[in-house]
Amino acid sequence: MTPNKGFSVQVKAAQEKTGGLINGSRTGLLRLAHGVVETPIFMPVGTQATVKCLLPEQLKEIGTQILLSNTFHLYLRPGYEDIRYYGGLHSFMGWDRPILTDSGGFQVFSLSRLNKITDEGVVFRSPLDGSEHYFTPELTVEIQEALGSDIAMVFDECAPHDAPESYIRQALKRTYEWAKRFHAVHSREDQMVFGIVQGGVSPILRRESAEQITSIPFDGYAIGGLSVGEPESVTIEVLEATCAWLPEHKPRYLMGVGTPELIFAGVALGVDMFDCVLPTRSARHATLYTSSGKVHIKAAKYKRNREPLDDQCDCYTCRHFSRGYLQHLYARGEVAGMVLGSLHNIRFLTAMMEKIRVSIRENRFDAYRKAFFDRYHSQIGLG
Amino acid sequence: MTPNKGFSVQVKAAQEKTGGLINGSRTGLLRLAHGVVETPIFMPVGTQATVKCLLPEQLKEIGTQILLSNTFHLYLRPGYEDIRYYGGLHSFMGWDRPILTDSGGFQVFSLSRLNKITDEGVVFRSPLDGSEHYFTPELTVEIQEALGSDIAMVFDECAPHDAPESYIRQALKRTYEWAKRFHAVHSREDQMVFGIVQGGVSPILRRESAEQITSIPFDGYAIGGLSVGEPESVTIEVLEATCAWLPEHKPRYLMGVGTPELIFAGVALGVDMFDCVLPTRSARHATLYTSSGKVHIKAAKYKRNREPLDDQCDCYTCRHFSRGYLQHLYARGEVAGMVLGSLHNIRFLTAMMEKIRVSIRENRFDAYRKAFFDRYHSQIGLG
Numbered sequence: 001m002t003p004n005k006g007f008s009v010q011v012k013a014a015q016e017k018t019g020g021l022i023n024g025s026r027t028g029l030l031r032l033a034h035g036v037v038e039t040p041i042f043m044p045v046g047t048q049a050t051v052k053c054l055l056p057e058q059l060k061e062i063g064t065q066i067l068l069s070n071t072f073h074l075y076l077r078p079g080y081e082d083i084r085y086y087g088g089l090h091s092f093m094g095w096d097r098p099i100l101t102d103s104g105g106f107q108v109f110s111l112s113r114l115n116k117i118t119d120e121g122v123v124f125r126s127p128l129d130g131s132e133h134y135f136t137p138e139l140t141v142e143i144q145e146a147l148g149s150d151i152a153m154v155f156d157e158c159a160p161h162d163a164p165e166s167y168i169r170q171a172l173k174r175t176y177e178w179a180k181r182f183h184a185v186h187s188r189e190d191q192m193v194f195g196i197v198q199g200g201v202s203p204i205l206r207r208e209s210a211e212q213i214t215s216i217p218f219d220g221y222a223i224g225g226l227s228v229g230e231p232e233s234v235t236i237e238v239l240e241a242t243c244a245w246l247p248e249h250k251p252r253y254l255m256g257v258g259t260p261e262l263i264f265a266g267v268a269l270g271v272d273m274f275d276c277v278l279p280t281r282s283a284r285h286a287t288l289y290t291s292s293g294k295v296h297i298k299a300a301k302y303k304r305n306r307e308p309l310d311d312q313c314d315c316y317t318c319r320h321f322s323r324g325y326l327q328h329l330y331a332r333g334e335v336a337g338m339v340l341g342s343l344h345n346i347r348f349l350t351a352m353m354e355k356i357r358v359s360i361r362e363n364r365f366d367a368y369r370k371a372f373f374d375r376y377h378s379q380i381g382l383g
Numbered sequence: 384m385t386p387n388k389g390f391s392v393q394v395k396a397a398q399e400k401t402g403g404l405i406n407g408s409r410t411g412l413l414r415l416a417h418g419v420v421e422t423p424i425f426m427p428v429g430t431q432a433t434v435k436c437l438l439p440e441q442l443k444e445i446g447t448q449i450l451l452s453n454t455f456h457l458y459l460r461p462g463y464e465d466i467r468y469y470g471g472l473h474s475f476m477g478w479d480r481p482i483l484t485d486s487g488g489f490q491v492f493s494l495s496r497l498n499k500i501t502d503e504g505v506v507f508r509s510p511l512d513g514s515e516h517y518f519t520p521e522l523t524v525e526i527q528e529a530l531g532s533d534i535a536m537v538f539d540e541c542a543p544h545d546a547p548e549s550y551i552r553q554a555l556k557r558t559y560e561w562a563k564r565f566h567a568v569h570s571r572e573d574q575m576v577f578g579i580v581q582g583g584v585s586p587i588l589r590r591e592s593a594e595q596i597t598s599i600p601f602d603g604y605a606i607g608g609l610s611v612g613e614p615e616s617v618t619i620e621v622l623e624a625t626c627a628w629l630p631e632h633k634p635r636y637l638m639g640v641g642t643p644e645l646i647f648a649g650v651a652l653g654v655d656m657f658d659c660v661l662p663t664r665s666a667r668h669a670t671l672y673t674s675s676g677k678v679h680i681k682a683a684k685y686k687r688n689r690e691p692l693d694d695q696c697d698c699y700t701c702r703h704f705s706r707g708y709l710q711h712l713y714a715r716g717e718v719a720g721m722v723l724g725s726l727h728n729i730r731f732l733t734a735m736m737e738k739i740r741v742s743i744r745e746n747r748f749d750a751y752r753k754a755f756f757d758r759y760h761s762q763i764g765l766g
Contacts, residue, residue: 049711053718057699078686078711085687086707094703303461304468316440320477324469328432328461335436335718 005192006031007039007220007251007272011361018366021240024270025365027357030251032098032150033190034090035065039251039272040356042258042349043068043100044280049083049093052280053335053342056095062315062347063354066098066150068275071143072107075133076126080146088148100275101149103140103182105196106224106256109158117157119174137182144191151192153222154182161200161228168200176212183216192219194253201230203241210245220251223271227257236265243269260289260352260376264369267356279349283341286330289348291372292380295323297341301383302327315347316340388575389414390422390603390634390655394744401749404623407653408748410740413634415481415533416573417473418448422634422655423739425641425732426451426483427663432466432476435663436718436725439478445698445730446737449481449533451658454526455490458516459509463529471531483658484532485638486523486565488579489607492541500540502557520565527574534575536605537565544583544611551583552591559595566599575602577636584613586624593628603634606654610640619648626652643672643735643759647752650739662732666724669713672731674755675763678706680724684766685710698730699723 013025030037044051044059047070051059059067069089074080086092089099108114112124121136137155144152155178159171179195186193195218199205214221223242227235239254246252251272257263258276266274279289286298290310295302297309305323317326317340329337352372359368396408413420427434427442430453434442442450452472457463469475472482491497495507504519520538527535538561542554562578569576578601582588597604606625610618622637629635634655640646641659649657662672669681673693678685680692688706700709700723712720735755742751 048715048717049708050715050717050719053722055699055719055722056703077715078707082687082707086689086705092705092708092711094708304465306469316438320439322469322475324461324465325432325475325477328475332431332433332460334431334433335721336433336438338718339436339438339722 004031004033005190005219007249009249013360013365014363018268018369019265021236021265021268023268023366024243025267025356025360026270026272027360028251028272030272032066032192034096034098034150037065037098038357040263040267040353041065041273042263042353043273043275044346045070045275045277046093047073047277048077049074049089051342051346052284053338054280054346056093058343059095059346060097062343063350064097064346066100067095068100068102069093069147069149070104070107071101071140071147072104072111074147075104075143076128080143084146088146090148098150100151101144101147101153102255103144103153103155104135105140105153105156106158108135119177137178138185141182141186145186145188148188149191151194151220152186154179154193154195154218156196156198156224158225159198159200161225161230163200165202165205168198168202168205172198172205172209172212175209179213179216183218194218194220194222194251196222196224196255197242197246198225199242200225201234201238203238206238206242207245210242214245214247218250220253221246222253222255224255226254227262232261235262239266239271240269243271246270258349260349260372263349263352264356264372267360267365268369279345280342283345284338286337286341288326288341289345290382291375292378292382293376295382297323297326298330299327305383307381309344310348313344313348313351315344317344387414387416388573388602390632392632396743396748397746399749401651401752402648404619404648404651406651406749407626408650408739408743409653409655410743411634411655413655415449415575417479417481417533420448420481421740423646423650423736424448424656425646425736426656426658427729428453428658428660429476430456430660431460432457432472434725434729435667436721437663437729439476441726442478442729443480445726446733447480447729449483450478451483451485452530452532453487453490454484454523454530455487455494457530458487458526459511463526467529471529473531481533483534484527484530484536486527486536486538487518488523488536488539489541489639491518502560505540520561521568524565524569528569528571531571532574534577534603535569537562537576537578537601539579539581539607541608542581542583544608544613546583548585548588551581551585551588555581555588555592555595558592562596562599566601577601577603577605577634579605579607579638580625580629581608582625583608584617584621586621589621589625590628593625597628597630601633603636604629605636605638607638609637610645615644618645622649622654623652626654629653641732643732643755646732646735647739647755650743650748651752662728663725666728667721669720669724671709671724672728673765674758675761675765676759678765680706680709681713682710688766690764692727693731696727696731696734698727700727
């Protein structure tokens with residue numbers, strides 16, 4: 001571990017309640033090879049080594065401190081040896097701030113046809129051309145070290161959330177063994193490694209998994225396999241049960257979660273990091289976030305609307321264009337619409353995280369949460 | 384005419400030859416309601432009130448001084464009354480520099496089903512929904528005054544370039560009558576109006592048309608109906624014959640032309656303005672300009688290429704990314720590829736025009752032309 005790598009909690013909330021949960025919110029600093037990240041943080045997703053529709057300079061302008069990219073996709077195309085040839089992912093994609101890479105585990109289990117799962121690894125077929133591939137914990141270390149991300153994620157087995165307990169228990173055992181192997185072979189000193197707690201929706205299994213995974217001295221711990229179809233109340237319940245077993249001094253990352261509702265709940269439970277494809281994917285389909293709620297900007301009712309998309313927002317889109325112009329761009333299928341929408345949605349979540357951090361420092365996180373949702377659920381001024 | 388509106392030739396080349404043509408190249412200043420444009424100039428096209436894939440701030444960064452938008456498309460959607468509601472096209476699309484609008488003539492004749500052409504106007508069906516519309520010179524004045532462009536173009540009849548002489552002669556007569564009506568009803572003082580010379584590929588008809596159109600005191604004169612399928616040598620021959628009949632002190636605009644070959648030929652003949660959809664359309668299909676020639680950047684041979692797209696170019700794309708990364712983005716169908724490619728192609732032509740202007744001022748236009756094409760035809764370093 002280099003001296004430049006580490007995590008420290010800065011401010012921890014006084015323990016009032018927030019939304020029925022003990023308020024365990026905290027701010028922190030995550031020191032990584034490519035810079036310091038302020039937590040809690042939302043990470044935009046750049047699946048194919050690009051955050052869809054946005055350029056690195058635009059991401060910087062809207063305050064993006066770290067982004068996520070996908071091992072599974074980059075392994076298939078262009079291939080990790082290609083990215084190694086470019087000197088790693090940062091250099092390849094022209095992004096000099098931190099990057100977190102997932103391990104490909106989630107995609108292997110959700111996007112590809114599985115041929116065989118053994119204790120050794122997973123044989124799967126590429127969803128692109130049907131070619132056969134073999135992922136082991138060791139290979140996903142090699143790939144992520146070649147990509148050169150600031151944070152690598154362990155390779156885990158993602159059992160379906162509605163699988164029987166016996167199946168999940170077997171998957172957990174394997175995930176634990178894989179995590180030990182991953183940690184043992186990982187060698188890149190400028191790269192953090194995070195373990196992943198699984199266990200479906202069972203608080204008992206989550207506790208078992210947390211105890212196993214936190215017994216390995218990872219740099220941080222992620223909560224995987226949540227918000228995959230179960231009701232939001234269950235997500236929060238399981239998240240609360242899981243966070244109770246995570247060490248306080250290590251960063252906590254709730255994978256694949258990006259709705260304001262779950263981000264606020266996660267922050268209250270002491271989660272430091274979030275990622276989600278939703279803000280960019282929604283933007284491509286004309287669903288935009290505003291402080292008064294979500295908007296389908298392609299709707300004909302916005303055809304003659306001179307208002308900015310969100311008068312509380314400071315992004316380029318909201319400073320320069322009307323809802324009516326955005327309606328026009330989306331209705332015409334113009335790329336500029338998707339660009340302006342993506343820019344705004346990422347800025348919306350990034351600004352929300354900035355305000356969350358300030359509210360924690362000023363010991364008024366719960367008040368900010370209430371004010372945010374009072375307005376967010378109001379649809380005020382959205383027509 | 385307001386004092387802020389006008390055109391002045393700044394530097395006129397000494398009369399050496401260039402590429403077999405008398406060198407009539409010149410630099411000028413076109414003072415318009417939204418700013419001063421340096422000529423010769425290339426105007427990117429923003430058909431639907433957006434230059435495809437690019438934002439206004441990006442266009443400014445790469446030196447765009449004026450852009451073109453299309454009356455026909457904006458009339459159909461969102462409608463010119465909508466744009467009037469927003470205070471005009473500048474305000475609607477967030478562009479505060481000059482805009483030229485065409486009259487819709489070309490699109491009425493090329494994109495829609497014509498129902499009837501009379502001396503009064505043209506009845507056509509919308510290519511979008513088959514609805515019937517009626518364009519007259521008077522209506523195209525009204526639309527363009529509502530759009531509030533800095534330069535409006537007259538409504539003309541665009542005869543097919545291979546039509547018989549008798550047909551073209553009749554179209555010219557009508558175009559002349561329409562031009563007189565257009566000029567008579569036009570009233571917006573902050574908007575220049577340009578006449579359009581037609582006449583197909585016949586130097587005799589071009590002269591007739593030029594004499595007719597220049598008898599009307601327009602603010603500038605355009606050459607329409609060229610580069611629509613005829614060989615490049617014919618285009619240049621007809622252009623030369625036409626320019627000979629245009630007044631020296633008024634701006635000259637060669638419509639729809641954007642290849643380096645025809646731009647250099649046009650500049651040599653004293654043309655001041657050009658526009659073309661090609662650089663943005665090509666970019667969306669992965670064809671990018673470089674100082675060493677055109678590149679199909681999606682080709683597999685660029686998969687491992689760390690070179691910038693064009694090491695002579697100063698654009699964001701060339702400063703930050705490799706050909707290999709562009710290949711990856713285009714091969715994956717990522718929007719960022721089209722954005723970076725469009726940015727580069729427009730910058731390439733904009734920078735070429737800047738260098739053309741400097742070369743004219745320094746009386747070495749022909750030397751620059753030769754140096755440009757020596758390299759442009761070389762494919763040096765393109766693999």
